[in-house]
Amino acid sequence: MKRKAVFLDRDGVINVDHGYVYRPEDFEFIDGVFDTCRHFHQLGYLLIVVTNQSGIARGMYTEQDFQALSHWMQKRFAEEGAPIAHVYHCPHHPKFGTEAERGCQCRKPMPGMIQAAIADYDLDPEQCAMVGDKRGDMEAATAAGLGRKFLVTSGQSLSPADRNTADGVWQSLKEAHQAICD
Template identity: 75%
Template sequence: MKGKAVFLDRDGVINMDHGYVYRPEEFEFIEGVFDACRHFHRLGYLLIVVTNQSGIARGKYTEQDFQALTEWMKARFASEGAPLAHVYYCPHHPDHGKVDERNCNCRKPRPGMLVAGIHDYGLTAENCIMIGDKRADMEAASAAGIGRRVLVKSGQSLSPSDLSTAHSVWPSIHEATRAILA
């Protein structure tokens, strides 16, 4: 299979979603995330994070704060044998920040970050997987043509209509890994 990646939401998939996390001491990795990502990496999948970061537009933290945390997170993944190819992020929010950025194409459920990853890395969308914890993650993946959409319950509360947007639903990324690749 050529040109494949696992797109990962951050808060609720990689780390516990404590709200506007931007410092390493607040960042709590979800149990089993490194095992799952190592497994995908060994199978030849690129690991790409796609994350809405409205805390930047809301003034909760700066892009520099986010970048510092991202570099720390990438170093942890690399040291665990699961290097992240890229971290795409949307710093916008429709109700906050600069007016000309409020209707961006990168904020999920829009597909901009996924489309950028597909383009930048020469991926075949049908060969890719999106793992997220929100309906918006699944809607972005669907709009980008991602072949497999997986919701995990380690982040948000999900309604029956949210669940219907995914191909499968699992308690966390760790439990989903074997089933996704079966």
């Protein structure tokens, strides 16, 4: 039997997007994220993070910095009863690195990270949802065939075209959780 998951972008969905966050002391969880993710977990959803991390390609922080922060974040979620199954990330940027890195299939809006998780965790894409804060998150979810896609504004404004890529638009993950669970 295939499994279901909630895919979460990191910056702007899990934490306040302060830009290129790579240290725990700069990581600010968005209000209600633990309660909401605990609820998803209790309903049988795997929690999977899919995040673009171009700060690595830009030389702003290292892969090791990113991994250390991810382990810290996963530990915090586990302590809150909302274990994150996996953190997938794209360290690339279209203007930096080798030609192959610039043309990768993992950087959202490409679906590579989501497709890898579908294969790794034997997921049914139709039973999965994506929560992101950008149009690229929705485009990646659509390309991967996910059943539902939700945008959170997290204090930013979205164009009507951006909003049209989602099945719903909410202020935060906390507000979106009911739509995901229905």
